[in-house]
Amino acid sequence: GAGVSQTPSNKVTEKGKYVELRCDPISGHTALYWYRQSLGQGPEFLIYFQGTGAADDSGLPNDRFFAVRPEGSVSTLKIQRTERGDSAVYLCASSLTETSVPDEQFFGPGTRLTVL
Amino acid sequence: AQSVTQLGSHVSVSEGALVLLRCNYSSSVPPYLFWYVQYPNQGLQLLLKYTTGATLVKGINGFEAEFKKSETSFHLTKPSAHMSDAAEYFCAVSGGNQGGKLIFGQGTELSVKP
Numbered sequence: 001g002a003g004v005s006q007t008p009s010n011k012v013t014e015k016g017k018y019v020e021l022r023c024d025p026i027s028g029h030t031a032l033y034w035y036r037q038s039l040g041q042g043p044e045f046l047i048y049f050q051g052t053g054a055a056d057d058s059g060l061p062n063d064r065f066f067a068v069r070p071e072g073s074v075s076t077l078k079i080q081r082t083e084r085g086d087s088a089v090y091l092c093a094s095s096l097t098e099t100s101v102p103d104e105q106f107f108g109p110g111t112r113l114t115v116l
Numbered sequence: 117a118q119s120v121t122q123l124g125s126h127v128s129v130s131e132g133a134l135v136l137l138r139c140n141y142s143s144s145v146p147p148y149l150f151w152y153v154q155y156p157n158q159g160l161q162l163l164l165k166y167t168t169g170a171t172l173v174k175g176i177n178g179f180e181a182e183f184k185k186s187e188t189s190f191h192l193t194k195p196s197a198h199m200s201d202a203a204e205y206f207c208a209v210s211g212g213n214q215g216g217k218l219i220f221g222q223g224t225e226l227s228v229k230p
Contacts, residue, residue: 003159004159031216033216033217033218035218035220040125040222040223041222041223042120042122042206042208042220042221042222042223043160043206043218043220044220045217045218045219048215048216048217050215055215056215056217059217091159091160093160095216102148102167102210102215102216103216104162104165105162105216105218106159107152107159107160107161108159109157109158109159110159
Protein backbone atom coordinates (compact mmCIF):
# COMPACT_ATOMS: atom_id res chain seq x y z
CA GLY A 1 0.00 0.00 0.00
CA ALA A 2 0.97 3.63 -0.30
CA GLY A 3 3.16 5.09 2.40
CA VAL A 4 3.38 8.62 3.70
CA SER A 5 4.05 11.07 0.90
CA GLN A 6 5.37 14.62 1.11
CA THR A 7 5.42 17.35 -1.48
CA PRO A 8 7.48 19.00 -2.70
CA SER A 9 10.56 16.86 -2.20
CA ASN A 10 12.72 19.97 -2.47
CA LYS A 11 11.85 23.61 -1.97
CA VAL A 12 14.20 26.53 -2.48
CA THR A 13 12.94 29.93 -1.42
CA GLU A 14 14.24 33.37 -0.56
CA LYS A 15 14.45 34.84 2.89
CA GLY A 16 11.18 36.46 3.85
CA LYS A 17 8.99 34.37 1.59
CA TYR A 18 6.06 32.15 2.61
CA VAL A 19 6.14 28.38 2.05
CA GLU A 20 3.73 25.50 2.41
CA LEU A 21 4.77 21.89 2.84
CA ARG A 22 2.26 19.11 2.33
CA CYS A 23 1.92 15.70 3.93
CA ASP A 24 -0.35 12.86 2.83
CA PRO A 25 -0.52 10.26 5.60
CA ILE A 26 -1.32 6.60 5.24
CA SER A 27 -5.04 6.17 4.72
CA GLY A 28 -6.85 5.54 7.99
CA HIS A 29 -4.09 6.85 10.22
CA THR A 30 -5.56 9.27 12.71
CA ALA A 31 -2.34 10.59 14.21
CA LEU A 32 0.01 12.80 12.18
CA TYR A 33 3.35 14.24 13.27
CA TRP A 34 5.71 16.88 11.92
CA TYR A 35 9.42 16.85 12.70
CA ARG A 36 12.34 18.95 11.53
CA GLN A 37 15.79 17.50 10.90
CA SER A 38 18.75 19.83 10.61
CA LEU A 39 22.01 18.67 9.10
CA GLY A 40 23.80 16.22 11.36
CA GLN A 41 21.00 16.15 13.92
CA GLY A 42 18.16 13.85 14.87
CA PRO A 43 14.59 14.78 14.03
CA GLU A 44 13.08 17.41 16.31
CA PHE A 45 9.38 17.28 17.14
CA LEU A 46 7.24 20.19 15.93
CA ILE A 47 3.55 19.33 16.23
CA TYR A 48 1.14 16.44 16.18
CA PHE A 49 -2.50 16.04 15.26
CA GLN A 50 -5.07 13.60 16.48
CA GLY A 51 -7.75 13.83 13.83
CA THR A 52 -8.26 17.44 12.86
CA GLY A 53 -7.00 19.02 16.06
CA ALA A 54 -3.47 19.86 17.08
CA ALA A 55 -2.95 17.80 20.23
CA ASP A 56 0.50 19.17 20.95
CA ASP A 57 2.17 22.11 19.18
CA SER A 58 4.85 22.66 21.80
CA GLY A 59 7.65 22.05 19.32
CA LEU A 60 6.79 24.86 16.93
CA PRO A 61 9.74 27.26 17.26
CA ASN A 62 7.78 30.50 16.97
CA ASP A 63 4.60 32.03 15.57
CA ARG A 64 5.94 32.00 12.01
CA PHE A 65 5.19 28.28 11.96
CA PHE A 66 1.65 26.96 11.68
CA ALA A 67 0.11 23.67 10.64
CA VAL A 68 -3.38 22.55 9.73
CA ARG A 69 -5.20 19.31 9.08
CA PRO A 70 -8.72 20.45 8.22
CA GLU A 71 -10.26 17.13 7.20
CA GLY A 72 -8.24 14.81 9.37
CA SER A 73 -6.06 13.44 6.59
CA VAL A 74 -3.75 15.74 4.59
CA SER A 75 -1.75 18.24 6.61
CA THR A 76 0.04 21.43 5.57
CA LEU A 77 2.92 23.01 7.44
CA LYS A 78 3.08 26.74 6.78
CA ILE A 79 6.09 28.93 7.39
CA GLN A 80 5.82 32.70 7.13
CA ARG A 81 8.68 35.15 6.61
CA THR A 82 11.19 32.36 6.17
CA GLU A 83 14.68 32.74 7.62
CA ARG A 84 17.93 31.04 6.66
CA GLY A 85 17.79 29.13 9.94
CA ASP A 86 14.59 27.43 8.78
CA SER A 87 16.61 25.45 6.24
CA ALA A 88 16.20 21.76 7.13
CA VAL A 89 14.46 18.57 6.11
CA TYR A 90 10.85 18.59 7.28
CA LEU A 91 9.56 15.11 8.05
CA CYS A 92 6.00 13.95 8.36
CA ALA A 93 4.90 10.73 10.05
CA SER A 94 1.59 9.05 10.66
CA SER A 95 0.39 6.30 12.96
CA LEU A 96 -2.81 4.36 13.29
CA THR A 97 -3.69 6.18 16.46
CA GLU A 98 -2.09 8.08 19.27
CA THR A 99 -2.47 6.16 22.49
CA SER A 100 -0.67 5.82 25.75
CA VAL A 101 1.27 2.95 24.18
CA PRO A 102 2.38 4.42 20.89
CA ASP A 103 1.82 2.77 17.56
CA GLU A 104 4.60 2.66 15.02
CA GLN A 105 5.10 5.95 13.24
CA PHE A 106 5.61 5.66 9.50
CA PHE A 107 7.76 8.41 8.07
CA GLY A 108 7.64 10.10 4.71
CA PRO A 109 10.78 10.88 2.70
CA GLY A 110 10.76 14.50 3.81
CA THR A 111 10.82 17.93 2.17
CA ARG A 112 14.22 19.57 1.98
CA LEU A 113 13.72 23.30 2.51
CA THR A 114 16.51 25.70 1.57
CA VAL A 115 16.15 29.36 2.41
CA LEU A 116 18.59 31.57 0.51
CA ALA B 117 11.27 16.00 30.34
CA GLN B 118 12.77 13.27 28.21
CA SER B 119 16.05 13.16 26.34
CA VAL B 120 18.27 10.73 24.46
CA THR B 121 22.03 10.60 24.12
CA GLN B 122 23.72 8.49 21.48
CA LEU B 123 27.39 7.94 22.18
CA GLY B 124 29.44 8.20 19.03
CA SER B 125 28.26 10.10 15.99
CA HIS B 126 30.14 7.69 13.75
CA VAL B 127 30.86 3.98 14.19
CA SER B 128 32.88 1.90 11.76
CA VAL B 129 32.98 -1.90 11.78
CA SER B 130 34.23 -4.60 9.46
CA GLU B 131 31.82 -6.85 7.63
CA GLY B 132 30.99 -9.80 9.87
CA ALA B 133 31.93 -7.98 13.07
CA LEU B 134 29.66 -7.16 15.99
CA VAL B 135 27.63 -3.96 15.72
CA LEU B 136 27.06 -2.02 18.96
CA LEU B 137 25.34 1.36 18.88
CA ARG B 138 24.88 3.02 22.24
CA CYS B 139 21.82 4.87 23.50
CA ASN B 140 21.12 6.30 26.92
CA TYR B 141 17.89 8.00 27.84
CA SER B 142 16.49 10.25 30.51
CA SER B 143 12.84 10.02 31.47
CA SER B 144 10.80 10.81 34.56
CA VAL B 145 8.15 8.30 33.49
CA PRO B 146 8.41 4.73 32.25
CA PRO B 147 9.83 5.14 28.77
CA TYR B 148 8.93 3.66 25.46
CA LEU B 149 12.10 3.25 23.43
CA PHE B 150 12.70 2.96 19.71
CA TRP B 151 15.45 2.48 17.17
CA TYR B 152 14.96 3.86 13.68
CA VAL B 153 17.22 3.48 10.65
CA GLN B 154 17.60 5.99 7.85
CA TYR B 155 19.14 4.85 4.58
CA PRO B 156 20.40 7.53 2.18
CA ASN B 157 17.55 9.36 0.48
CA GLN B 158 14.94 7.27 2.28
CA GLY B 159 12.53 7.87 5.13
CA LEU B 160 13.06 6.68 8.68
CA GLN B 161 12.17 3.03 9.21
CA LEU B 162 11.40 1.40 12.54
CA LEU B 163 13.90 -1.30 13.52
CA LEU B 164 12.45 -2.24 16.88
CA LYS B 165 10.66 -0.86 19.92
CA TYR B 166 10.34 -1.52 23.63
CA THR B 167 7.05 -0.72 25.34
CA THR B 168 6.50 -3.17 28.19
CA GLY B 169 7.32 -6.77 29.00
CA ALA B 170 10.44 -8.55 27.82
CA THR B 171 13.45 -6.30 28.03
CA LEU B 172 15.29 -7.96 25.13
CA VAL B 173 13.62 -6.83 21.94
CA LYS B 174 14.26 -8.33 18.54
CA GLY B 175 13.76 -6.32 15.40
CA ILE B 176 14.17 -6.52 11.68
CA ASN B 177 17.36 -7.38 9.82
CA GLY B 178 18.84 -9.28 12.76
CA PHE B 179 19.04 -6.33 15.14
CA GLU B 180 18.13 -6.46 18.79
CA ALA B 181 18.24 -4.15 21.79
CA GLU B 182 18.03 -4.60 25.53
CA PHE B 183 16.25 -2.22 27.87
CA LYS B 184 18.29 -1.80 31.05
CA LYS B 185 16.44 0.39 33.49
CA SER B 186 19.26 0.46 36.03
CA GLU B 187 21.63 1.80 33.39
CA THR B 188 18.99 3.90 31.57
CA SER B 189 20.27 2.32 28.36
CA PHE B 190 18.84 0.80 25.21
CA HIS B 191 21.86 -0.24 23.15
CA LEU B 192 21.39 -1.70 19.68
CA THR B 193 23.35 -4.77 18.62
CA LYS B 194 23.76 -7.12 15.70
CA PRO B 195 26.09 -10.12 15.85
CA SER B 196 27.42 -9.85 12.31
CA ALA B 197 27.45 -6.68 10.21
CA HIS B 198 26.51 -6.69 6.54
CA MET B 199 27.46 -4.07 4.00
CA SER B 200 23.76 -3.28 3.65
CA ASP B 201 23.64 -2.17 7.31
CA ALA B 202 25.49 1.04 6.47
CA ALA B 203 23.06 3.82 7.39
CA GLU B 204 22.17 6.39 10.04
CA TYR B 205 20.61 5.01 13.23
CA PHE B 206 18.45 7.00 15.62
CA CYS B 207 17.37 6.12 19.13
CA ALA B 208 14.14 7.73 20.36
CA VAL B 209 12.03 7.89 23.51
CA SER B 210 8.41 8.68 24.23
CA GLY B 211 5.97 8.04 27.03
CA GLY B 212 3.94 9.47 29.86
CA ASN B 213 1.96 12.55 28.98
CA GLN B 214 4.03 13.17 25.87
CA GLY B 215 1.50 11.35 23.73
CA GLY B 216 3.11 9.62 20.81
CA LYS B 217 5.69 12.26 20.03
CA LEU B 218 9.23 10.98 19.73
CA ILE B 219 12.32 12.60 21.20
CA PHE B 220 15.30 11.56 19.08
CA GLY B 221 18.99 11.32 19.74
CA GLN B 222 21.43 12.98 17.38
CA GLY B 223 22.06 9.80 15.44
CA THR B 224 24.96 7.44 14.79
CA GLU B 225 26.27 6.84 11.31
CA LEU B 226 27.32 3.22 10.82
CA SER B 227 29.95 2.41 8.21
CA VAL B 228 30.74 -1.19 7.25
CA LYS B 229 34.11 -1.98 5.76
CA PRO B 230 34.57 -4.95 3.43
